[in-house]
Amino acid sequence: MSATIEFTIDGKEIKGQPGQTILEAAQQAGVYIPRLCYMKGLTPWGSCRVCTVLINGRPQAACTQPIAPGMVVESSTDKVNALRRNIIDMLFVEGNHFCMFCEKSGSCELQALAYRLGIAAPKYPFMFPKRELDMSHPDVFIDHNRCIQCARCVRASRDVDGKHVFDFADRGAHRRIAVNAEAFLKDTDLAVTDKAAEACPVGAIVKKRTGYAVPFGQRLYDKKPIGSEIEAGVKS
Numbered sequence: 245m246s247a248t249i250e251f252t253i254d255g256k257e258i259k260g261q262p263g264q265t266i267l268e269a270a271q272q273a274g275v276y277i278p279r280l281c282y283m284k285g286l287t288p289w290g291s292c293r294v295c296t297v298l299i300n301g302r303p304q305a306a307c308t309q310p311i312a313p314g315m316v317v318e319s320s321t322d323k324v325n326a327l328r329r330n331i332i333d334m335l336f337v338e339g340n341h342f343c344m345f346c347e348k349s350g351s352c353e354l355q356a357l358a359y360r361l362g363i364a365a366p367k368y369p370f371m372f373p374k375r376e377l378d379m380s381h382p383d384v385f386i387d388h389n390r391c392i393q394c395a396r397c398v399r400a401s402r403d404v405d406g407k408h409v410f411d412f413a414d415r416g417a418h419r420r421i422a423v424n425a426e427a428f429l430k431d432t433d434l435a436v437t438d439k440a441a442e443a444c445p446v447g448a449i450v451k452k453r454t455g456y457a458v459p460f461g462q463r464l465y466d467k468k469p470i471g472s473e474i475e476a477g478v479k480s
């Protein structure tokens with residue numbers, strides 16, 4: 245019996261290995277599937293749904309769905325990209341994302357996905373929630389205005405750093421990232437070298453004194469769209 249699993253994404257034949265998710269098999273084959281809460285090395289979370297694909301016509305998260313022989317996956321189609329645009333649109337208006345003032349601009353995955361998917365301006369009204377900043381830690385700050393609740397910091401701290409510094413608190417529209425201390429980040433054992441300090445895809449958890457180290461124009465997504473390195477076959 246062959247150990248290879250064959251299926252298609254947008255008509256392209258993909259060969260994957262048992263146990264791979266659609267996102268992993270696609271990436272290995274040079275097909276980029278947009279994602280936000282997925283991060284290599286962390287347990288897949290399946291919460292942002294930006295990686296949604298249609299499998300035999302039904303929506304599934306590509307970062308958690310294992311591959312199966314003969315599955316027909318639609319990813320880069322008008323219909324699927326419209327779903328993704330809606331998610332990105334909502335993430336922008338639910339928080340306070342002012343890219344022109346953000347240290348992460350040019351290296352922000354949310355911003356880069358908006359550009360890749362052709363979003364020039366949000367289509368929903370801004371909610372302008374009131375959110376806090378925590379600047380108490382000597383090396384890292386949290387700007388809750390920019391948090392998209394992807395849980396990458398939660399998983400990185402728990403699974404890689406073994407510290408459990410971050411988790412969610414409250415519910416519904418009030419859900420937010422919290423730290424495992426009475427009040428502030430400075431009271432945790434977060435170190436600037438922790439995986440959790442670099443796992444944030446946006447500008448919510450940022451290392452101090454590094455924000456503008458790389459000039460605009462030379463940042464991660466300034467020259468090529470997010471996902472280009474995967475499509476070019478560059479292995480990370």
Ligand code: FES
Nearest residue numbers: 290292293295307
């Ligand atoms: S990347 Fe798959 S649900 Fe977020």
